[in-house]
Amino acid sequence: xxxxxxxxxxxxxxxxxxxxxxxxxxxxxxxxxxxxxxxxxxxxxxxxxxxxxxxxxxxxxxxxxxxxxxxxxxxxxxxxxxxxxxxxxxxxxxxxxxxxxxxxxxxxxxxxxxxxxxxxxxxxxxxxxxxxxxxxxxxxxxxxxxxxxxxxxxxxxxxxxxxxxxxxxxxxxxxxxxxxxxxxxxxxxxxxxxxxxxxxxxxxxxxxxxxxxxxxxxxxxxxxxxxxxxxxxxxxxxxxxxxxxxxxxxxxxxxxxxxxxxxxxxxxxxxxxxxxxxxxxxxxxxxxxxxxxxxxxxxxxxxxxxxxxxxxxxxxxxxxxxxxxxxxxxxxxxxxxxxxxxxxxxxxxxxxxxxxxxxxxxxxxxxxxxxxxxxxxxxxxxx
Amino acid sequence: xxxxxxxxxxxxxxxxxxxxxxxxxxxxxxxxxxxxxxxxxxxxxxxxxxxxxxxxxxxxxxxxxxxxxxxxxxxxxxxxxxxxxxxxxxxxxxxxxxxxxxxxxxxxxxxxxxxxxxxxxxxxxxxxxxxxxxxxxxxxxxxxxxxxxxxxxxxxxxxxxxxxxxxxxxxxxxxxxxxxxxxxxxxxxxxxxxxxxxxxxxxxxxxxxxxxxxxxxxxxxxxxxxxxxxxxxxxxxxxxxxxxxxxxxxxxxxxxxxxxxxxxxxxxxxxxxxxxxxxxxxxxxxxxxxxxxxxxxxxxxxxxxxxxxxxxxxxxxxxxxxxxxxxxxxxxxxxxxxxxxxxxxxxxxxxxxxxxxxxxxxxxxxxxxxxxxxxxxxxxxxx
Numbered sequence: 207x208x209x210x211x212x213x214x215x216x217x218x219x220x221x222x223x224x225x226x227x228x229x230x231x232x233x234x235x236x237x238x239x240x241x242x243x244x245x246x247x248x249x250x251x252x253x254x255x256x257x258x259x260x261x262x263x264x265x266x267x268x269x270x271x272x273x274x275x276x277x278x279x280x281x282x283x284x285x286x287x288x289x290x291x292x293x294x295x296x297x298x299x300x301x302x303x304x305x306x307x308x309x310x311x312x313x314x315x316x317x318x319x320x321x322x323x324x325x326x327x328x329x330x331x332x333x334x335x336x337x338x339x340x341x342x343x344x345x346x347x348x349x350x351x352x353x354x355x356x357x358x359x360x361x362x363x364x365x366x367x368x369x370x371x372x373x374x375x376x377x378x379x380x381x382x383x384x385x386x387x388x389x390x391x392x393x394x395x396x397x398x399x400x401x402x403x404x405x406x407x408x409x410x411x412x413x414x415x416x417x418x419x420x421x422x423x424x425x426x427x428x429x430x431x432x433x434x435x436x437x438x439x440x441x442x443x444x445x446x447x448x449x450x451x452x453x454x455x456x457x458x459x460x461x462x463x464x465x466x467x468x469x470x471x472x473x474x475x476x477x478x479x480x481x482x483x484x485x486x487x488x489x490x491x492x493x494x495x496x497x498x499x500x501x502x503x504x505x506x507x508x509x510x511x512x513x514x515x516x517x518x519x520x521x522x523x524x525x526x527x528x529x530x531x532x533x534x535x536x537x538x539x540x541x542x543x544x545x546x547x548x549x550x551x552x553x554x555x556x557x558x559x560x561x562x563x564x565x566x567x568x569x570x571x572x573x574x575x576x577x578x579x580x581x582x583x584x585x586x587x588x589x
Numbered sequence: 590x591x592x593x594x595x596x597x598x599x600x601x602x603x604x605x606x607x608x609x610x611x612x613x614x615x616x617x618x619x620x621x622x623x624x625x626x627x628x629x630x631x632x633x634x635x636x637x638x639x640x641x642x643x644x645x646x647x648x649x650x651x652x653x654x655x656x657x658x659x660x661x662x663x664x665x666x667x668x669x670x671x672x673x674x675x676x677x678x679x680x681x682x683x684x685x686x687x688x689x690x691x692x693x694x695x696x697x698x699x700x701x702x703x704x705x706x707x708x709x710x711x712x713x714x715x716x717x718x719x720x721x722x723x724x725x726x727x728x729x730x731x732x733x734x735x736x737x738x739x740x741x742x743x744x745x746x747x748x749x750x751x752x753x754x755x756x757x758x759x760x761x762x763x764x765x766x767x768x769x770x771x772x773x774x775x776x777x778x779x780x781x782x783x784x785x786x787x788x789x790x791x792x793x794x795x796x797x798x799x800x801x802x803x804x805x806x807x808x809x810x811x812x813x814x815x816x817x818x819x820x821x822x823x824x825x826x827x828x829x830x831x832x833x834x835x836x837x838x839x840x841x842x843x844x845x846x847x848x849x850x851x852x853x854x855x856x857x858x859x860x861x862x863x864x865x866x867x868x869x870x871x872x873x874x875x876x877x878x879x880x881x882x883x884x885x886x887x888x889x890x891x892x893x894x895x896x897x898x899x900x901x902x903x904x905x906x907x908x909x910x911x912x913x914x915x916x917x918x919x920x921x922x923x924x925x926x927x928x929x930x931x932x933x934x935x936x937x938x939x940x941x942x943x944x945x946x947x948x949x950x951x952x953x954x955x956x957x958x959x960x961x962x963x964x965x966x967x968x969x970x971x972x
Contacts, residue, residue: 211933524931548591551592572959
């Protein structure tokens with residue numbers, strides 16, 4: 207018997223009530239029954255994005271939303287600035303290059319957060335930059351970028367859009383798209399929205415919508431203007447991911463019942479507890495200045511077989527952590543605190559880590575990580 | 590958001606795969622489809638009881654099986670000996686009295702286990718005793734009785750049946766009904782069998798079946814001879830609890846896939862870890878000599894509001910423990926390790942206890958219970 211615990215930063219566990227809702231017989235999408243659910247989601251989703259604009263629902267994964275963000279707002283050949291501090295910053299660059307944009311980068315060591323001054327400096331020298339692309343939380347490094355501060359810089363440039371991959375930050379952090387001045391914000395269903403993958407979400411500011419008019423790139427499936435028109439008519443341009451939208455309706459029930467501020471506070475406290483625990487166990491965080499509340503990455507001991515450990519924990523202990531990506535493969539691991547995750551999920555992640563590491567010859571004191579986590583969690587539980 | 594953790598000794602959590610199986614459209618019970626499932630259960634259930642006899646499935650809770658055990662094997666007015674060391678020992682007596690048996694008792698302080706010599710002494714003086722009734726594990730005190738040793742004593746008395754309530758011991762302990770000489774063994778579905786309540790299981794030895802012929806008590810629903818005949822025909826005398834039997838088929842798949850010896854070892858290790866943890870936290874076990882692996886009961890501090898604490902933990906923290914029953918209400922609490930329960934369920938139970946107790950002013954050292962549990966569990970996980 208092996209119970210499974212999913213502690214990777216996406217896909218995250220799906221709540222039972224949501225699974226049950228999604229398991230009901232499929233309904234047709236061109237019906238008033240589906241439109242009512244669709245509108246119920248449309249009405250509530252913008253608050254999670256901190257916007258009054260429409261949040262579009264596309265059948266696709268987060269990368270589809272990233273591509274949509276690019277091809278609808280920047281013409282082929284135009285200049286873009288990519289903040290590349292991890293695998294997903296890299297992906298912004300890869301997609302832009304695939305479409306032939308003029309890609310410039312601020313490259314940072316993995317775990318670092320960009321300084322707004324560096325962006326300001328670039329924009330001052332390159333006022334023809336059409337978009338600055340960044341991650342709210344860089345999932346590969348579990349470090350955030352200072353979104354609000356970046357927005358303050360970028361909004362001063364009339365020609366420049368601020369485009370944020372919020373895949374592991376929307377629903378984790380109080381994100382104020384309109385107030386701060388984010389122009390495009392994207393996320394996926396399998397993170398803070400606690401759903402299976404397959405639904406991409408994207409919202410555009412007025413400034414970004416105006417830009418879409420001037421963009422001539424060929425586009426069909428990811429034509430956001432067409433999708434906006436359909437959404438306003440309570441439908442989608444193409445077949446929607448029906449079950450996921452039904453699930454999202456239920457997820458929003460849960461999130462608003464909990465209260466968005468409590469959702470954010472829960473992520474904060476579990477992030478804090480996980481960081482305290484891994485540090486108490488003697489590990490160094492990967493994130494330098496702005497560790498994310500979506501997941502906690504930390505360096506494994508020199509020479510430790512990280513990949514083997516993670517495989518063992520998943521297959522033999524039932525606990526799925528995430529390893530490192532690219533050059534950090536085997537060298538770091540990441541523990542998620544994202545989505546349908548509470549205090550005892552944090553405890554399981556740390557307790558399993560304590561026992562598992564000792565099996566791999568790492569001398570950690572049993573209970574010491576859990577104690578550090580409990581010290582933070584004890585004020586939180588039971589509220 | 591409040592995730593729920595059920596750590597009471599029944600009902601216990603039902604595995605997701607079993608829930609899904611039981612959620613399939615109901616089938617009719619007088620069909621070959623149902624008979625095939627029924628026979629698949631009949632074929633495998635006896636091994637869990639350690640018998641070659643038929644294990645009967647009755648639609649009812651454990652108490653129905655207890656009543657069936659009595660009224661099919663002891664005539665009204667006949668002498669019985671009840672080992673009463675807790676609420677369920679008391680229940681044996683209550684049912685026997687309700688039917689007018691001549692009830693004699695060995696009453697023990699809650700938490701104690703009966704000494705086989707005490708039973709031997711009684712039987713020597715009362716060889717006309719028709720049955721000795723005991724619990725394999727007394728759920729109210731989390732103490733076991735020495736079933737194998739008791740059987741050795743009782744089997745020497747030709748007129749005396751040994752009747753065991755195995756409601757929280759069958760599936761927890763390797764129970765060898767035939768080999769040891771248990772004459773009637775009963776259990777329910779909502780304990781080690783990991784199902785919702787509503788299915789009672791009962792097996793009789795040859796000696797007990799012979800006795801049923803001589804028993805004249807009026808009985809209809811709980812007429813075991815009639816039920817045996819029906820079972821041999823791959824059916825039941827009355828409408829069976831169809832979904833629960835379908836669930837039981839799936840549960841047996843799980844138990845045999847894990848291996849019964851591993852199921853028992855899992856209960857043993859989680860019982861040990863829980864006992865070590867609550868003792869490390871400074872508590873005294875309720876069970877004196879033979880603590881059960883189904884659940885761990887321990888004394889709460891003098892003056893501590895146990896009932897309030899358990900309610901708080903259930904309603905505000907999401908962790909359901911069991912309190913004390915009758916005169917121990919509010920004075921003890923019990924943490925289950927029964928059924929669909931693994932190492933991390935134990936960790937959750939202890940971690941929640943550590944944090945929760947401090948909220949109620951009990952000074953326990955955070956992480957110290959978890960450390961004690963991990964010290965035992967670390968060799969077990971990942972095997």
